[in-house]
Amino acid sequence: MGRVRLALSLGALLLSNPAAAVPGKDEPDTVHVSAIRNPEIHKYKAILAGLDTFDKHRALAPGVPELRFRVAPREGVGLPEQPKASIEGERGFMLPLAIDARNRFTVPRSEAALAAEGELVLNQRRHFYQVMPDVRTPGLPDNVRRLGDLRLECKVMITIAKEEAPLLLVATLNGLLRTRDWCGFFNEYAYTIDFRTELPVVSAILSEGNRSAALKTGKQSFSIALNEPSWSDDALVELTFAAPTGTAGGTPRTAP
Incomplete structure (x- = not known):
């Protein structure tokens, strides 16, 4: 279990903010979306690697037409008002990204952004908000997640994290977990992975056919x-x- 505890501790540190794990990581010379200090940033080439992983493993979620990302608040922080995001790079390169009313957006493939060594910049502080992959099969209620979607979402998240992390850290985790497939490590009931929810959650039930299992929940996971x-x-x-706080009766709800 010592191997597991150490690996998961390192993984939690890495995945909580992969860009912050890179020694000597500086903010971009020009931030067009905001003058805010320490914004949430991801390398564009890491995002492209995530897109490649989505395409490679999309059989896990065949009904999902494209990979989207979402602006997610960290625990204890509310959703931001009107977040803005763009791809920014050398020589003044900037490619604005459209964020919808639910804080979702897509990232296009762009040779110009890659040549400019672009970065995805969010006008929110990284300690309060993060950019996360969002894989959801159309037609499901907001309170229902499909397991194949979660499996693919994990693969994209891990790909981006690995691309941004120091090679030594990645190699160390590969050795500790004894696999390069970090998502595949979570294949026994003893080892679980947390998924953040947009609202506080009181229960989570995994079901298929005639069987079901209660899952552990956190305040917002x-x-x-x-x-x-x-x-x-x-x-x-x-x-x-x-x-919602202040509603009459305090009855849990099954959809936002």
């Missing part, structure tokens, strides 16, 4: 043994969210 082989990609996680 749920934990799952992501690759337990007895559950197929079509298994569903149903979340029950807490009632």
Whole structure:
């Protein structure tokens, strides 16, 4: 278990903010979306690697037409008002990204952005907000997550984290976990991975056919043994969210 604890501790540090794990990482010379200090930043080439992983493994979520990203608040912080994002790079390169009303956006493939050594810059401080991959099969309620979507989301997240992390850290984690497939490590009930929710959650139930299992929840997350082989990609996680503060009765709700 010592190997597991050390690996998961390092992984949690890496995945909480992969860009911050790179020694000597500086802010871009020009930040067009905001003059805010220490903004959330990701290398564009890391985002491209995430897009490649999505394309390679999209059989996990065949109903998802494209990879999206979302602006996610860290625990204890509310959703930002009107976040802005862009790809920014050398020689004044800037490519604005359109963020929808639910804080979702896509990132296009751009040779110009790659040549400019671009970075995805969010006008929110990295200690309060983060950019996360968002894989959701159309047609499902907001409180239901499909297991194959979560599996693909994890693969994209890990790819981006690895691309931004120091090679020594990646090699160390590969050795500790005894696999390069970090998402695949979570294939037993003893080892789970946390997924953040947009609202406080009071319960999470994994179900498929006639069986179900209660999942551990945090204040704003749920934990799952992501690759337990007895559950197929079509298994569903149903979340029950807490009632908004100040509402009458305090009854939990199952959709935002």
